[in-house]
Amino acid sequence: MLDIAALARLGGVKKYGEDEVFFNFGDNGKEMYIILKGRVGVFINSFDGFPAKLSELKTGDFFGEMSLLENLPRSATISALEETVVLIINESNFEHVIAQQPNLAMRIMKGISNRLRQANEELSFLKKGTKPGEEDSSDSTGEAGAISSSAPVAVKGPIFPPGHKSYNLIAPSTHETYLFDKDTECPVCEKKFPVRMMRSSKLRLDKVDNDMRQHFEEFEPLWYAVWICPHCLYSNFNFEFKQISDALKPKIIEHGKTLQGKVNLNFSIPRKIDEVFLSYYMTLQTLQQNGKPEPGKFAKVWLRLSWLYSDVGDEEMYDFTTREAYTAFKDSFFNTRRDSSVEQDQRLNLLLGELSLRVGEKEEAMKFYRDAIVRKSGGNNVLNKQAEDCISALKASLAADQEGV
Template identity: 25%
Template sequence: MTDNDVLKHTYDKEIVCPICENKFKVKIVKVNSPRITSKDSDFFIRYSVVNPYFYDVWMCNHCGYSSMKADFPKIKSFQKELVLDGITKKWTPRVYPESLTVDNAIERYKLALVTSMIIEKPNSTKAMILLKLAWMYRLKKDVEKEMAFLKQSITAFLDAYSMEDFPIYGMQRDSISYLIGELYRRTNNEKEALTWYSKVFSTVGASQKLKDLARNGKDSLKNNMI
């Protein structure tokens, strides 16, 4: 996709960095632009036009603070000092094209991951970034790195499941249970996958859609399908 194509499907929005108060512009993908072609069983959505995942990380090029857009303004006072000490002092500004590529997205998600660790973000935040990194490597068909990030995301989701309140990024307990099971299945841990699929069926109020997905996951294990 060319820069001109991206301009058709995005608009600029001015953001104020919660760390250094620098004003900068980010690209927002227009709601009516993404065209969904398919959805993977671990909630990854594939698009035919502009890919919203590529623009999900906002980055202040002045101080280096990087975060998924949903979390960008959520900063506590002690975290500002952590960014200034742990990131800004070592920060080298980056230059990105108008039209971000999957490799640009990977770099930006990794910057957001580093930030989340330095400022002690919740495990759920790290889990989502790790999962999205796995998805980006899936787009690149880099199975080894995809699997590595999927496994790391499982660990973070398990911690979030046991220690954080729901919903987690819009997902209730049944959705997270299913997702953990599905990630275990994709990383070839059949025993744990079945355990977490079972949690979906035993969760009070679990949606029929999630139960169907969990049942599909169990069936695919029987048939040795990814």
Template identity: 35%
Template sequence: MDLELLRSCGTIKRYNTDAVVTLEGENTNEMYFILSGKVGVFLNTFTDDAVKLTELSVGETFGEMSLLDELPRSATVIALEPLSVLEIDRSNFELFISRQPEMAFKMMKAMASRLRVANAALSKAAASSQIPVPANTEPAAAKAVQTNTVKAFFPEGHKTYSLVPAFDSSEYIFEKNVHCPICGNKFLAYGQKVSKLRSSCMDKDLRRRYENFDSLWFNLWTCPECCYSNFYNEFPNLSPSKFKLVTAKLSSILNGQKLVITNDIDVNQLFTKYYLSLYCAEAYKAPNIKLGKIWMNLMWLYRDSGDEAMEKTAAASALSYYQDAYLKCDSELKPETEQQLCIILAELCLLNNKPEDAFKYLMSARKQRGGNRTYAQMAEFRLDELKEKEKSSSN
């Protein structure tokens, strides 16, 4: 193996012992080649404890699956000792494989081996303990869900909605004991069986669609005691310095009233949790790109609920935050990330009646140097579509 060629196809990253390199369920798609140190690969089975699948050391790789299929991470990888890895993105991966094809065969053998280990671990876990099945998966319309509205909690124009998920979630979720980092409360939350998700398509605004499942309903964990809410892959990692900021913000909004937070798969509970996550993120001054992401999720939820007015309201907020993330970014964005941001911005501009800005963002995504070919093609196709629409309307 030509190590010098390998080094030319990626970025060297270093991690301390116990650092998380990849987190199960997160949407990243780089692969890693271990230069020094050792990692453990863990799978969150349907019990409270993670199952350790294997250990990997110098010369081995991980992260290939997400790089190849663009699905969320199927396992968590943790540094077991000081670690140095080479991070390789998709464009550089293709270059490396074309110059050193024996690496592809080695990776196929490694993935086959890990699949056998994972199957064995899951079989053992299933045999030794009963896999819990979520109890509250019946349609929201079939039961009364206790909700209470705090004055000024929702923005003007928000309503009570009756949207019911058009899928059976029980096959794709499991209950997990979660520990709130702020108040210490332990509660049950839903986890996603990411290994079971099958991507079906991607919307023009990059909303990922899955067969018989919508992750929009299960992206958040919310503490029923203190109401701290966050995306599940970020929930445990809130730093202590932000606890008081979140507590003060929620106290100000709730003003002594108590929200009822349940695990019921109910759209009004879901709206409550997304707005709680927004207020928490505002409290600890989350990056603009995260605030934009929350508003984007709210926009999709309003769209699914058939509320066009609130969809546009959420789209305007998402556009504002994403534009700030793009134009006022303190650090350089990866080419692929910049493409994604430009495509999202283009669709938000169209929703906010700014077609000229949409064209500019799509042009940037199409021409991005070192970017992802798929995103460039998406931008080009969308440009052609808009040009054709403009031409038809002028005739």
């Protein structure tokens, strides 16, 4: 058992506030952390981009050891669930800490061994970019605010598609309870700017739609999920903001110069829906600077845009963005290599089934729903049940179509 009091006396102690992020998935780092007091959450980004909590760590637990020992990028995002005090161990004090706490070395070795074993077990269930049908599958069967009665006004500009409009919708006052302000540094131009952070520990899930959209009580994360650097106009999801290649940075800076003065980046408090739309379309601008665009990243943006257009009641733009999301997700599913778990592929099949249904491809939707059912180890029974329900509803719809012929 670790002597927490003795560890605290070794120095290198730091306090993190509730919802403060230690590091994000993909970040470089050379430190590990031992929790002296408090709790942290371990998050990964699911295929739809939302952080999914894998586990919680408490007093006496540690994390980040692979970055310290192997110089590997961070494999997850770690965020404080409450005020947390940690001992930071790096190359300069590692040997001293181990000498004072020899039990720690054994715990680290056991932890690495357990993670390797779990990884080997999961590898046997990974489908690396396979298409539906290549593996056995069963044939078993927050309101954001108030919209004005005035009609939306068409908007033209360098980043908006034809048909986009201005919408008279602002965030409700309840959002402020779940937000706090913090400065961050842009990884492209290295200048600091203020961002609005979400208090993820306070969020309470209300329901999940068939397209995997999560609804939370009194708060809409979609409104704050994108950060834009006001200096170089780099835009990305907050959970991926630091993940940008060096080769792409000069392209983003040059493209940003062409947009300076053409977009208004003054975010209001409370935030306006027009500012939210701008942030997502600016993210598409950033993604387009990559010489080899990644369809999965475009898909995440288009899907969220479809949700936002649904919220403002613009059916024309909802249909347009839904089809864009459908096309991009299919491109990613069939034409890119993925290292995803069985459960993640179940979710992706369910999402593709729902999007296929929305664009009128019922037979294709049925195939995706069936591939979402996985009975072997690694499959999620809740997702299996959801897929079965979707299949039943779709069969009824297809039968009704046949009767109408």
